[in-house]
Amino acid sequence: MKLDILAIGVHPDDVELGCSGTIASAVAEGKKVGIVDLTQGELGTRGTVDTRYAEAATAAKILGVAVRDNLKMADGFFQNDEAHQRLVIAAIRKYQPDIILCNAPEDRHPDHGRSAKLVSDAAFLSGLRKITTNSDGLIQEAWRPKYVFHYIQDRFIQPSFVVDISAHFDTKINSILAYTTQFNSPSTDEPQTYISSPQFLETVKARAMMLGKRIGVQYAEGFISEKVIGVSSFDTFVQNVT
Known part of the structure; x- marks a missing residue:
């Protein structure tokens, strides 16, 4: 299955929060999109591996993605080494995305920045034909995505560009709330965490509003690009009221 966009998150719910x-x-534009989670989020304070899988499946259905996989790396302890790079390379070659969206290059959770570098390195190496990988017993062809974009997470990083999500903001929030063990669930006996309070979701909304204001729309998401973005026409630009 060839995808237009592959969104990669180190933890289930990273993709929902970030992009x-x-x-x-x-x-909605008809693009084929998939999600790959690197870990099962097994070190999370709340919930279990089983509940995270169920929540991730629900969120994927809300978003309408074509596929969601989990590479089952060790939460908190995976490394940017050959073994882990090969896992990501195999996923990239399996889905052949033109664009990869992945974690922020620097963030509050150390897994985020480490996974950002892992995915970025794997995306380059995936284009080298002398690196061999296989899937279901078949040798995979080399494939390098055209772009790797990093979504902004907890810490604010100046974006390279922002995407208008005004028409789909409710879908974003619903996909986040699919993680019922993690967000805004006051009836649970599990410990409160940094992300479990209603106030945390307000910061997600505020970030989207702030980024939207910068391009004259209601809500937006920001991305960091590893290379300069080119345009072929001024018609590409969204009207900016600032």
Whole structure:
């Protein structure tokens, strides 16, 4: 299955928090989008591996993505080494995305920045034909995506560009709330965490509003690009009221 966009998150819910509005927008445009989670989020304070899988499946259905996989790396302890790079390379070659969306290059959770570098390195190496990988017993062809974009997460990083998600903001919030063990669930006996309070979701909304204001729309998501973005026409630009 060839995808137009592959969104990669180190933990289930990273993609929903970081770029689910963009995903929903792309799906509405008819693009084929998939999600790959690197870990099962097994070190999370709340919930279990089983509940995270169920929540991730629900979120994927809300977003309308074509596929969601989990590479089952060790939460908190995976490394940017050959073994882990080969896992990501195999996923990239399996889905042949033109665009990869992945974690922020620097963030509050150390897994985020480490996975950003892992995915970025794997995306380059995936284009080298002398690196061999296989899937279902078949040798995979080399494939290098055209772009790797990093979504902004907890810490604010100046974006290279922002995407208008105004029409899909409710879908973004619903995909986040699919993680019922993680977000805004006051009836649970599990410990409160940094992300479990209603106030955390307000910061997600505020970030989207702030980024939207910068391009004259209601809500937006920001991305960091590893290379300069080119345009072929001034018609590409969204009107900016600032």
